[in-house]
Amino acid sequence: MDRLAFLFAAGLTACSLFEPPLSAEEQARVNADLDAAQASIATHEAVWKRAVAEAAAAPPPGQARPCPFVTSNHEQVAEALGAPAGVADQLRQMQAAQAVYGKSHKAIVRGELTAARAPRAELMEDELRQIRERLQPDRLRHDPHPERIVADAAKLADPAWWTWDLTVQIQARQGASDIDVAGKRFASGAVVGRGFLVDYAAARVACVGTFVATNSGTVEFVSQPGMEHGQAYGAAGFDLDANAIEAAERSLVAR
Numbered sequence: 254m255d256r257l258a259f260l261f262a263a264g265l266t267a268c269s270l271f272e273p274p275l276s277a278e279e280q281a282r283v284n285a286d287l288d289a290a291q292a293s294i295a296t297h298e299a300v301w302k303r304a305v306a307e308a309a310a311a312p313p314p315g316q317a318r319p320c321p322f323v324t325s326n327h328e329q330v331a332e333a334l335g336a337p338a339g340v341a342d343q344l345r346q347m348q349a350a351q352a353v354y355g356k357s358h359k360a361i362v363r364g365e366l367t368a369a370r371a372p373r374a375e376l377m378e379d380e381l382r383q384i385r386e387r388l389q390p391d392r393l394r395h396d397p398h399p400e401r402i403v404a405d406a407a408k409l410a411d412p413a414w415w416t417w418d419l420t421v422q423i424q425a426r427q428g429a430s431d432i433d434v435a436g437k438r439f440a441s442g443a444v445v446g447r448g449f450l451v452d453y454a455a456a457r458v459a460c461v462g463t464f465v466a467t468n469s470g471t472v473e474f475v476s477q478p479g480m481e482h483g484q485a486y487g488a489a490g491f492d493l494d495a496n497a498i499e500a501a502e503r504s505l506v507a508r
Contacts, residue, residue: 274399283388283403286410290381294374297415300456301371305420305449308458308508309366320460320505322417322450361494362422371451373418380409415453421501422447429468429489439485441468442493448501462504466496 275283362369386392387402396402408414429442444466452459472485472492 274393274396275403279400279403283384283406286406287381287384290377290406290409290414293410293412293415294377297453298371298374300453301374301418301420301451302367304451304456304458305366305369308449308461309422309447311508313463314461314506314508318507320450320462320507322452322460322505360419360421360498362420363426364423366420366422369420369422371418372420373415373453377409377414380405384409417453417459418451419498419502420449420451421497422449423494423497426493429472429486429493432485432489439468439472439489442489443467444493444497446497446501448505450505458508460505460507462501462506464497464500464504466493466500468493469496 273280360372384402384406387396393399393402423444423446425445427443430440432439446464446466448460448462448464449458450460451457468489469492472489
């Protein structure tokens with residue numbers, strides 16, 4: 254390779270090291286999508302509030318028909334009614350998240366619905382925050398797949414992202430008590446509440462239900478020395494809320 258060709262190749266290599274992870278066009282597209290996603294929150298949360306308030310004030314359905322979104326024979330019902338596939342699996346994931354982390358994007362509402370927020374709105378805020386953190390220069394510079402940021406932002410801006418929301422209202426709750434960590438015993442807690450499944454495409458609550466839930470027979474948790482007692486009560490609380498999500502789902506009937 255002659256000297257000119259070598260310098261030319263070296264120049265290309267040096268330039269490539271300083272190319273931004275995202276082009277100006279990609280960065281502009283991401284910013285526009287994030288703005289659109291942010292703006293969608295208020296619109297859809299207003300839909301959620303109106304729909305849930307209307308359903309909470311309405312009498313129970315006169316005829317108990319299976320909820321087309323979630324039932325024990327979900328696949329067959331989905332095929333017959335054209336319900337979205339995979340919703341039952343998503344609810345299982347929500348329940349697991351509540352049991353392990355105490356959070357399923359706040360599907361659990363304690364107290365009045367008027368003071369609550371749409372669970373999917375809070376999920377959107379979490380997703381937006383994560384993408385904005387990934388756009389920070391230090392993180393973006395070391396991101397092996399910056400193109401995924403473009404795709405993730407586009408998904409949030411797509412109106413189809415707003416599918417449905419399960420809201421679980423706890424009307425009465427008695428937490429677990431008399432926990433004996435060494436003896437592996439406790440008195441189960443119980444909750445009474447209502448479930449509302451909002452269909453954003455139809456701008457209404459598609460399914461409602463009332464439920465009672467108790468703790469699981471066994472609650473497993475990882476503890477730190479000296480903190481076992483408090484962590485046991487925390488784990489029992491997470492477990493009770495997770496079971497409330499499952500009970501609410503099972504109670505749902507179509508409106």
